[in-house]
Amino acid sequence: MSGGGRFVGEGVDRVDVAGLLDGSAAFVADLVPPDALHVAFVRSGLASARIVSVDPAEAKAAPGVVRVLTGAELARHVAPIRPPANSRAPQRFRDFYQVISHPRQIPCLAVDEVRYVGEAVAAVVATDRYLAEDAAALVSVDYEQRAAVAGLDDALAPDAPRVHADLDDNLAVSLTLAKGDPVTRGEDLVVVEGEYRIARQTGLSIECRGVLAQPEDGRLSVWSSTQVPFILRQLLCAATGWEPERVRVRAPEVGGGFGPKASVYAEEVVVPWLAHELGRPVVWLEDRYENLTAATQARDNLHRTRLTVDGDGRIVSWEDDFLVDLGVHNFWMVGVVANTAMHLLGAYRIPSVRITGRAVFSNKTPTAQYRGAGRPEASFALERSLDHAARRLGVTPAKLRQLNILGPDDLPHPQGVPYRDGVDVVYDGRDYARVLTAALDLVGEDDLADLKRAALPHERVGFGVGVYMEATARGPAEPETARVRLTPTGTLAVATGTGPSGQAHRTVFAQVAADAAGVELAGVEVTVADTDAVPQGLGSFASRSAVVAGSAVRLAVGQAVDAGRAALRELLGA
Known part of the structure; x- marks a missing residue:
């Protein structure tokens, strides 16, 4: 094989953008066949209630209705959704951080109770979405309303209602992180304390969630707007008892993910089960109201912090006791809390650290990993505390950070704590201080002065500084594979299990493969997100x-090239 040069690290034309620009790219809604049945879900309007009865009789008689499925009926055939296999941290991690956790298994449709507004109680299947929606409004649900846990301020109160009756209280996760010797208070030390709240947020993708399931040749094909097709197949098969070989899950184009689509939802089990039972294509396309009430949310933190610095501004100790409101559940509950705890270490020299993290259950929408999954919250608490200390000392926030940030003499920097995969955390950068200085150099004092002079009376001009550390792309416990083959036309066909939700995965994997094989970029075809x-x-x-799946692509292409060379040598008798 011959090629025209290296592609990784170079600006190239994307190989996957044409369909997104001309409208030919296919999202879940574009794949719906004409004979598909449509699902509408009956959802709770109460945050906490006992279900007295569900009467579907009037809905069953409505025009176009094919099936009405209640939670009690589904529970006879489908088990609750359990947390994915990779959500449990290794024992070394759990022992080090003294982790206590209470993972939840979640019914696909509520049976005896509802625990948040938007929880699905029943599913109505009809010949189109409009008829399904009309019929869903006819399902009569009799609730006995209960007191709800509204959030962090009351979740751990001694008299708080329990969100999950099998638990003693609403504590979902607790862990601790301690490094260095405790600090003895002295007169030359400056102590700043703070309380920081990070509000609940969610990721509003342009494309809402959606799932289409269709029986095909004795198997079930599932298309979902998901970031995690393999985890979806794993949990779908665990709930239904189906063999994984019977189910094919694909993610077509995904119009934004941001983390909420990296969770697995009840709808992604109910729709395939209905397709299997009815022997027909079945689809559910989330509307924006459902998205705002039923799709997972995130953040919702309270941090109580104490930062101690000496008279020169050097950090002496850092403490944070934080709470996270998980809502009714979070499949990644330990990971989210641990992410915050570990990233509270920051990019600074901090000789003494005391971190306590707790997560609570409440009667809010479930949460998941969204845009950093606990990391930005940690950065916010630490960086605001540094700003507070700078004001107390009468120095600029930039100066205080420059004094404490890890430099070339500190790096690599072993933190002495394990990450969630059990591997020790080691900062392997070369010079964080230089990065900070380079960033500050981009904000010229003259430029800032000009902006201030030009500002209108009601405008305020300034700049802030913050340092963000992020651990990403952990591999050993979360592997990816790649498959490579040379087609009869000479094209290199590359496949991976991960796929884009607006990013350029196909282009990146094509760049990696083309470089590894020594072929042109146009000679690589990439398939993504297909089990x-x-x-x-x-x-x-x-x-x-790019790191994990991209590495798998590079290794697979290398093996294919070696196999091809060996076959050629054998053919030529060399």
């Missing part, structure tokens, strides 16, 4: 695809 295409994978999250 039939590769034997194992997870998905696209935590900035991992």
Whole structure:
């Protein structure tokens, strides 16, 4: 094989953008066949209630209705959704951080109770979405309303209602992180304390969630707007008892993910089960109201901090006791809390650290990993505390950071704590101080002065500084695979289990493959996010695809090239 040069690290024309620009790219809604049945879900309007009865009789008689499925009926055939296999941290991690956690298994449709507004109680299947929606409004649900846990301020109160009746209280996760000797208070030390709240947020993708399932040749094909096709197949098969070989999951084009689509939802089990039962294509396309009430949310933190510095501004100790409101559940509950705890270490020299992290259950929408999954919250608390200390000392925020940030003499920097995969955390950068200085150099004092002079009376001009550390792309516990073959036309066909939700995965994997094989970029075809295409994978999250899946592509192409050379030598008798 011959090629025209290296592609990784170079600006290239994307190989995957034409369909997104001309409208030919296919999202879940574009794949719906004409004979598909449509699902509408009956959802709770109460945050906490006992279900007294569900009467579907009037809905069953409505025009176009094919099926009405209640939670009690589904529970006879489908088990609750359990946390994914990779959500449990290794024992070394759990022992080090003294982790206590109470993972939840979640019913696909509520049976005896509802625990948040938007929880699905029943599913109505009809010949189109409009008829399904009309019929869903006819399902009569009798609730007995209960007191709800509204959030962090009351979740751990002694008299708080329990969100999950099998638990003693609403504590979902607790862990601790301690480094260095405790600090003895002295007169020359400056102590700043703060309380920081990070509000609940969610990722509003342009494309809402959606799932289409269709029986095909004795198997079930599932298309979902998901970031994690392999995890979806794993949890779908665990709930239904189906063999994984019977199910093919694909993610077509995904119109934004941001983390909420890296979770697995009840709808992604109910729709395939209905398709299997009815022997027909079945689809559900989330509307924006459902998205705002039922799709996973995130953040919702309270941090109580104490930062101690000496008279010169050097950090002496850092403490944070933080709470996270998980809502009714979070499949990644330990990971989210641990992310915050570990990233509170920051990019600074901090000789003494005391961190306590707790997560609570409440009667809010479930949460998941969204845009950093606990990392930005940690950075916010630490960086605001540094700003507070700078004001107390009468120095600029930039100066205080320059004094404490890790420099070339500190790096590599072993933190002495394990990450969630059990591997020790080592900062392997060369010079964080230089990065900070380079960033500050971009903000010229003259430029800032000009902006201030030009500002209108009601405008305020200034700049802030912050340092953000992020651990990403963990590999050993979350592997990806790649499959490579040379087609009869000479094209290199590359497949991986992870796929894009607006990013340029196909282009990146093509660049990696073309470089490894020594071929032109146009000579590579990439298939992504298909459980039939590769034997194992997870998905696209935590900035991992280019590193983990890209490495798998490079290794697979290398093996293919070696095999091709060996075959050629044998053919030529060399």
